[in-house]
Amino acid sequence: EVQLLESGGGLVQPGGSLRLSCAASGFTFSGYGMTWVRQAPGQGLEWVSAITGSGGSSYHADSVRGRFTISRDNSKNTLYLQMNSLRVEDTALYYCAKDDAPGGGYYDYWGQGTLVTVSS
Amino acid sequence: DIQMTQSPSSLSASVGDRVSITCRASQSVSPWLAWYQQKPGKAPKVLIYKASSLESGVPSRFSGSGSGTEFTLTISSLQPDDFATYSCQQYNSYPKTFGQGTKVEIK
Numbered sequence A: 001e002v003q004l005l006e007s008g009g010g011l012v013q014p015g016g017s018l019r020l021s022c023a024a025s026g027f028t029f030s031g032y033g034m035t036w037v038r039q040a041p042g043q044g045l046e047w048v049s050a051i052t053g054s055g056g057s058s059y060h061a062d063s064v065r066g067r068f069t070i071s072r073d074n075s076k077n078t079l080y081l082q083m084n085s086l087r088v089e090d091t092a093l094y095y096c097a098k099d100d101a102p103g104g105g106y107y108d109y110w111g112q113g114t115l116v117t118v119s120s
Numbered sequence B: 001d002i003q004m005t006q007s008p009s010s011l012s013a014s015v016g017d018r019v020s021i022t023c024r025a026s027q028s029v030s031p032w033l034a035w036y037q038q039k040p041g042k043a044p045k046v047l048i049y050k051a052s053s054l055e056s057g058v059p060s061r062f063s064g065s066g067s068g069t070e071f072t073l074t075i076s077s078l079q080p081d082d083f084a085t086y087s088c089q090q091y092n093s094y095p096k097t098f099g100q101g102t103k104v105e106i107k
Helices: none
Strands: A003-007 A010-012 A018-025 A034-039 A045-051 A058-060 A068-073 A078-083 A092-099 A107-110 A114-118 B004-007 B010-013 B019-025 B033-038 B045-049 B062-067 B070-075 B085-090 B102-106
Touching: A003 A092, A018 A034, A018 A092, A018 A114, A034 A068, A034 A078, A034 A107, A045 A068, A045 A078, A045 B085, A058 A068, A107 B045, B004 B085, B010 B019, B019 B033, B019 B085, B019 B102, B033 B062, B045 B062, B070 B085
Parallel strands: A010 A114, B010 B102
Antiparallel strands: A003 A018, A018 A078, A034 A045, A034 A092, A045 A058, A068 A078, A092 A107, A092 A114, B004 B019, B019 B070, B033 B045, B033 B085, B062 B070, B085 B102
């Protein structure tokens, strides 16, 4: 059974940093791209960052480029999102999601999310 | 970036109604379009991929259609479990943008 478990969220002041983690199990982690998607309170889904299975390529939304870095440790079956220079507008529930196929595509499994609150 | 626009933003319907939601892309994304259902406090769940393919385990009352820049999600006979928010997503290119969502409420 595929499981994705996010952690690392919390309350942080503007300008601060957090590192989110997503522990994966139930599939060959290194064979699939992974993504972070966020959802601000009462808002829609926003694609944030993605990384290929090998970790060789990564992609970021314009809204976070230069501040957030996605990475993965395939030996630990874990996905990360390093978030620096956090802003109030980064407040959201952050989900990790798995690509449906090794070549990338839609998201067939999602975690339950970890809440990030940026406030002074 | 490809912009995804859904309409309507919300709708009220009754059990048994046929419901359709439209998603328009700012450029062609065919056939790389997915539809997700999300209930309050829960993660999204994929319903449709590749514009019209039904994800395993999803009831057949859900269907997807369309090509190019215009796509439709149809629920043939709305059930109590279907009251939720529905979002489209293009996965033709990065960033893999989502529509803003359509909330389906009980009339």
